[in-house]
Amino acid sequence: MKVGIIGSGGREHSICLSLKNSSKIDKLFCFPGNAGTKNIAENVNIDLENFENIRNFIINNKIDLIVVGPEKPLVEGLVDYLERFKIKVFGPNKFASQLEGSKIFTKQICKKFNIPTAKFGIIENEDEAKKFLKSTNFPTVIKADNLASGKGVYICNNEQEAIVAVKEIFNGKFGKAKNLLIEEFLEGEEMSFFTIHDGRTFKNFDTAQDHKRVLEGDRGKNTGGMGAYSPSRLINEDLKNKILDKIIKPTLKGLSELGTEYRGFLYTGLMIVKNEPYLIEYNVRMGDPECQTILPKLKTDLTDIFLACCEQKLSEINIEWINKKSLCVVVCSKGYPDTFKKNVEIENINNIHLNKDEFLFHAGTTKKNGKIFAVGGRVLNFISLSEDLKLARENIINNIKKLNWSKGFYRKDIGYKVID
Ligand code: AMP
Ligand code: GLY
Numbered sequence: 001m002k003v004g005i006i007g008s009g010g011r012e013h014s015i016c017l018s019l020k021n022s023s024k025i026d027k028l029f030c031f032p033g034n035a036g037t038k039n040i041a042e043n044v045n046i047d048l049e050n051f052e053n054i055r056n057f058i059i060n061n062k063i064d065l066i067v068v069g070p071e072k073p074l075v076e077g078l079v080d081y082l083e084r085f086k087i088k089v090f091g092p093n094k095f096a097s098q099l100e101g102s103k104i105f106t107k108q109i110c111k112k113f114n115i116p117t118a119k120f121g122i123i124e125n126e127d128e129a130k131k132f133l134k135s136t137n138f139p140t141v142i143k144a145d146n147l148a149s150g151k152g153v154y155i156c157n158n159e160q161e162a163i164v165a166v167k168e169i170f171n172g173k174f175g176k177a178k179n180l181l182i183e184e185f186l187e188g189e190e191m192s193f194f195t196i197h198d199g200r201t202f203k204n205f206d207t208a209q210d211h212k213r214v215l216e217g218d219r220g221k222n223t224g225g226m227g228a229y230s231p232s233r234l235i236n237e238d239l240k241n242k243i244l245d246k247i248i249k250p251t252l253k254g255l256s257e258l259g260t261e262y263r264g265f266l267y268t269g270l271m272i273v274k275n276e277p278y279l280i281e282y283n284v285r286m287g288d289p290e291c292q293t294i295l296p297k298l299k300t301d302l303t304d305i306f307l308a309c310c311e312q313k314l315s316e317i318n319i320e321w322i323n324k325k326s327l328c329v330v331v332c333s334k335g336y337p338d339t340f341k342k343n344v345e346i347e348n349i350n351n352i353h354l355n356k357d358e359f360l361f362h363a364g365t366t367k368k369n370g371k372i373f374a375v376g377g378r379v380l381n382f383i384s385l386s387e388d389l390k391l392a393r394e395n396i397i398n399n400i401k402k403l404n405w406s407k408g409f410y411r412k413d414i415g416y417k418v419i420d
Contacts, residue, residue: 003303004029004058005041006048006078007069010330010363010381011285014292015067015302016041017361022303029063035372036362048073051081058087065090067306074264074284075101075147090306092197092264092284096255099266099282103181104145106251106282113250117279118271119184129166132182133159141183142166148174153222155185188273189417190280191232192290193243195268196305198314199261202252204240206297206321207232208290209415214337216413223337224378227414228293229327229389234272243268243277251282263309292361292381293328297321324357324385327392331400331410333364336377344374344407351402358395359383379408390419 001024005012013036019025020040028041031054037043046053058066066082068074068091077094098105110117118141123129133140142165144152152174154165162182169180190212194205208230214220248268255262267283267290286294295302299320308317333340346365349372354360361383364376382399384392393415400410413420 001025001064001303002027002029002062003065003067003306004031004044004063005033005037005067005069006031006054006073008032008034008037008363009069009288010361010378011288011291012069013037013361013363014295014359014381015069015286017359018295018298018302022301024301024303029061031057034362035365035367036360038367049076051078054078055082055085055087058082059085064088065306065310067091068264069285071097071100071147071283071285088310090264090309092262092266093260095258095260096262097284099251099255100284101147102145103143103281104179106279107181109251109254110279113254115247115250115279116277118186121182122179123166123182124179126166126170129180129182130163133162136162136182137184138162139185141185142169143181143183144169144174144177145179145181146175146177149224151222186271186273186278186280188271188278189234191234191270191272191277192228192287193232193235193268193270194286194290194294195248195266196309196314196319197252197262197264197266198309198312199263200312201315202248202262202266203314203317203319205265205319206230206294207235208287208293209233209417210287210290211411211414216411217416221337223332225287225289225330226332226411227327227329228287228289229325229392229415229418230290230293230297231325233418236275239272239275239277243270247277247279288363289328289330289378289381292359292383293326296359296383296385297324297326322385324387325389325392326383326385327389327396327415328381328383329393329396329400329410329414330363330378331380331382331403331405331408332378333374333376334407334409340377341407342375346372346374346379346403346405346408348403348405351404352399354399357385358399360399374407389415393419
């Protein structure tokens with residue numbers, strides 16, 4: 001069969017590779033893909049906002065299944081649109097995607113079903129915010145309601161910082177803002193918990209811990225993710241059951257009462273405080289770099305899993321994993337997450353020779369005249385599977401040294417809480 005993957009990051013490259021290993025795949029397309037997906041799929045240079053062109057391409061090329069990687073097209077309703085033309089799509093519909101698209105939508109479900117989350121206030125204007133902040137404990141968290149590529153969250157240490165954040169959000173830094181959230185600051189350790197859903201049932205899809213801050217020791221600005229390891233060091237049977245019973249199942253019930261079902265990956269972003277889970281956010285997709293960290297451990301055919309989800313037969317599938325741990329380090333363009341140069345050649349990529357437990361997924365790269373160029377902030381993802389995360393990290397760092405890319409940087413301490 002022919003499968004199309006929407007997106008261009010490391011997540012999408014890893015999905016392409018897992019699908020490529022399936023005997024059922026005749027051809028893959030990636031919209032628009034990167035230099036890595038180009039080796040295993042046909043990259044299709046198409047504007048992801050132009051649903052009509054995407055639909056025409058799918059129909060003209062007789063693509064059997066579409067997998068949507070990133071949140072933006074999901075929140076904008078690509079799944080609903082394609083389904084109207086009888087195209088098979090893996091991903092949640094537009095209504096359910098509000099779990100990521102609107103933090104207030106999610107908070108309202110939390111409130112109704114007593115889902116553990118940070119205490120919050122929904123604020124409609126600057127004056128109201130100022131009043132609210134008078135009785136707030138610091139640090140406090142201020143969030144834009146809408147999609148902001150991970151940037152619309154401010155951790156504020158005092159009232160002045162909070163007022164700056166409120167002003168920036170209401171002045172439209174993250175798009176038109178009708179309201180914002182002021183949230184209690186939760187002190188604990190973060191965990192990414194993944195599930196996969198067919199609308200009727202769902203299954204666990206492993207856990208990971210992401211390192212979102214740009215500098216070693218989890219300092220500096222937030223990024224899309226500088227590296228991850230899987231499974232999370234925090235997961236245990238008791239915690240897993242609490243996450244399912246107190247957070248995920250009530251959320252699905254909430255969606256069902258609102259008249260919709262959930263199909264696709266669900267990424268539950270949690271703060272774990274003394275073995276108790278608190279919901280920080282939902283994402284309606286796999287995490288990046290968590291996806292490229294987790295998928296190399298998957299034993300079950302990913303095509304079968306996606307098809308089962310589309311046919312509501314996930315209960316018939318047994319999802320199996322390789323019994324190893326996985327670690328991922330992201331190599332970024334110098335300057336990221338602020339400004340960085342584009343179209344910078346990555347000269348030595350051919351020096352990297354991977355063994356069967358090592359993976360290299362591209363993110364912001366493009367190929368021109370046989371050469372690879374960096375065009376994004378996060379550029380390459382190095383993954384290693386091992387019984388021992390320390391060994392995995394050493395293997396990765398050796399590979400990154402062979403790359404010897406002077407225009408890039410990476411964190412050498414990914415997984416430090418579990419390794420060092
Ligand atoms: P989000 O985009 O909601 O995932 O927030 C980005 C990051 O901000 C999270 O990964 C956390 O590190 C941090 N964060 C968000 N909400 C809170 C909170 N209520 N308490 C503490 N940290 C938070
Ligand atoms: N790694 C964080 C995210 O995918 O949102």
